[in-house]
Amino acid sequence: MRKSTSILDRLIFAVNILIALMLVVTGIISFLPFKFVSPLSVLSLFVPFLFAFNILFLLFWLLRLNRRLWLSSLAILVSYVMLGSFYGLGGVGETEEKASDLKIMSYNVWGFNKNGWIKTPGIGDSIVEFITTQNPDILCIQEHNRTKHQQLGQYTYRSETPYPARRTTQAIFSKYPIVNNGSLDLPGTINNIIYADIVFHKDTVRVYNLHLQSFRIVPSADNFSDGEKSERTYNRLVDTFSKQLEQAKIFRAHLAESPYTNILCGDFNNTQFSNVYKIVKGDMKDSFLEGGNGFGRTYDLWKLPLRIDYILADPDFEVLSHQNFDVKLSDHYPVMATLRLNSSHK
Numbered sequence: 163m164r165k166s167t168s169i170l171d172r173l174i175f176a177v178n179i180l181i182a183l184m185l186v187v188t189g190i191i192s193f194l195p196f197k198f199v200s201p202l203s204v205l206s207l208f209v210p211f212l213f214a215f216n217i218l219f220l221l222f223w224l225l226r227l228n229r230r231l232w233l234s235s236l237a238i239l240v241s242y243v244m245l246g247s248f249y250g251l252g253g254v255g256e257t258e259e260k261a262s263d264l265k266i267m268s269y270n271v272w273g274f275n276k277n278g279w280i281k282t283p284g285i286g287d288s289i290v291e292f293i294t295t296q297n298p299d300i301l302c303i304q305e306h307n308r309t310k311h312q313q314l315g316q317y318t319y320r321s322e323t324p325y326p327a328r329r330t331t332q333a334i335f336s337k338y339p340i341v342n343n344g345s346l347d348l349p350g351t352i353n354n355i356i357y358a359d360i361v362f363h364k365d366t367v368r369v370y371n372l373h374l375q376s377f378r379i380v381p382s383a384d385n386f387s388d389g390e391k392s393e394r395t396y397n398r399l400v401d402t403f404s405k406q407l408e409q410a411k412i413f414r415a416h417l418a419e420s421p422y423t424n425i426l427c428g429d430f431n432n433t434q435f436s437n438v439y440k441i442v443k444g445d446m447k448d449s450f451l452e453g454g455n456g457f458g459r460t461y462d463l464w465k466l467p468l469r470i471d472y473i474l475a476d477p478d479f480e481v482l483s484h485q486n487f488d489v490k491l492s493d494h495y496p497v498m499a500t501l502r503l504n505s506s507h508k
Contacts, residue, residue, distance in 0.1 A: 175230050178219045182237035185212040189244030192437050195411070199437070200403040204396065206435040207466065210248055210457070213238065245435045248469070250454030250484075259482055262363060264501045267298035268427035268473050270373070270494035274307040279493070289491045290314065296487075298498055300360065301335040302371040302427035311335075321358040329354040332371045336360050346416055348409050351375055355413055359422060365503060368420050372413065372428030374438070375405040377463070406432055410441040417444075423503065426474040429494060433468055446474040449499035452481035459486065460495045473499040480504050 188205040205212070216234040223231035272279065274286035290313045293301060301317065308331060311320055317335035321343035329352050334340070339361045346355040357370045377399065417424060426446060432438045434448070450458045450469065459467035471494055475481065482500040489495060 171228075171230075174219075174222070175233075178216075178223075178230070178233055181212060181215045181219065182233050185209070185216055185237050185241045188212065188435060189241040192245060192435055192440055195407065195437055195441055197404045197407055200400050200407065203403045203436060203438075204399045206433050207399075207463065207468065209241075209245060209433065209435040211466075213241070213248075246451070248434065248457065250450055250456055250458055252453060252455045259500060260502070262502075263482060264300065264362060264367075264425075264503070265298045265498065266300040266302070266369075266425060266427065266473060266501065267293070267296060267496060267498040268302045268304075268371075268429075268471055269293070269496035270304040270429045270471060270492060271306065272492040272494065273305050274310050275492070276307050280491070285491055286310065287313075292487075292489055292491065292496070296496075296498060299337050300369060300425075301333075302369065303333045303335070304330070304371065304373040304429045304494075306331040306333040308333075319358075319360075321356060323354050323356055328352065330373060332356045332373050334358045334369055334371050336369075338362050341366065346412060348375075348412060351405060351409070353409070355409075355416075355428075357416075362503070366422050367503070368422040368424045370413070370417070370424065370426045370428070372426065372430065372442070374409050374428070374430050374432065375402050376431050377402055402431065403436070403438070406430070406436075406438045407441070410438045414441055414444065423476045423478045425476070425479070425501070427472070429471050431470055433470060434472075439472075443474055446476055447479065447481055449473040449475065449481045449484040449501075450486070450497070453484040453499075454486065456486070458497075460497060461493065471495070471497050473497055475499075475501050478503060 184205055188209055191199045191202050216238050220231050220234040271289050274289055314335055317337060319336045319340040320333060321340055322333045323329050323331045324345050332354050340358045341361055342359040344357055353373045353375050355370060355372045357368055360367050360369055430439060457467055458469040460471035461468045480502040482502055484499045487496045
C-alpha cells in the first residue's frame, strides 16, 4: 500500500513540477522582447489557471504535511514578483472628483454589430445609448463604424483611421479640441494605431488608440479538442504574438518622440502577463491595477476571462477611478477611467 502511495505521489509531483515550471517560464518570457519566444508566449493566456493549479498543489502537499509544498510555494512567489497581480483590490482611495478631471473610455464595439454577429436587434443603438449614459470626455473606439458618429453628437471633435487605409477603423472622440492627429499604419496587418493631440484646459495631451494584431480565432472548445484544428489554432496564436511584438516596438518608438503627456487606450489582444504588454506599458500607469476591482475581464476566449483592453497613462496622471462594465453588446467589454493631471510635464 505504501509503495503504491509513493508511486502516486511521485506522479503527482511530476505534474506539479511541470505546472510550476510553466508558470515560472511564463514570467521570465514576459521580460524577453524577442520573437523566438513567441511559441512559449502563448502560455501567458493561461496564467490565472497556472496560478490556480499551483495553489491547489500547495494545498495538497500542505494537507499531507509533505515538504514538496516548497515547489509551488516558490513558483507562486517568483512568478508573482515577475508578473504582478491579476486581481484588482480597488487601490484608489476616496477622492473627490473635480470638473477638471478627465473621464476616458476604451471600447472595442465590434463595428457596432454591423455584421449581425449578435442576433439581438438594435445592438448598435444600445452601444450608443450606453456611451451617452456614461458620458466620457474622451472616447476611444476600436473596430469603429464611421456612420455612427452622427449619433455621438455630444463630441464636437473626432479623429479616425484615414479613409484610404485598408484597416479596421479606430476612432477618438473628444469634447476638447483636437489640434493634431495621425496614424501608425502597422505592416502586414489590417490593425491600426491612431493618435490625437487634445487641448485639455491649459495643457495638450496626446491620446493613443491601439488595436494590435487580432487573434482571428472564433472562441470555441472545438479549436483545442480537435487535433488538426488545435495545431492551426496554436500556429495562429504564435503568429499573432510575433506580430504584436513587432507592433509594440513600433508604438514605443513613436511614443518616445511624443512632446506631450500621454494617455493610451486600446485593445492589445494580449494579457498583462505578456512581453507585448510590458513593452507597450513601459512606466505608464495601468488604471485597472491602480483602482480596478476583481479580475477586470474585458474578453472571453474559450470561456477564459481575459483582460486585454487597457487604459494607461503617464506618471503625471493620477488615477482616480477605474471601472469595468459587464455589458454584453460586443465581443469585448468596455472600460473607463477618471484621471487627474497633477504635475507639470514635458
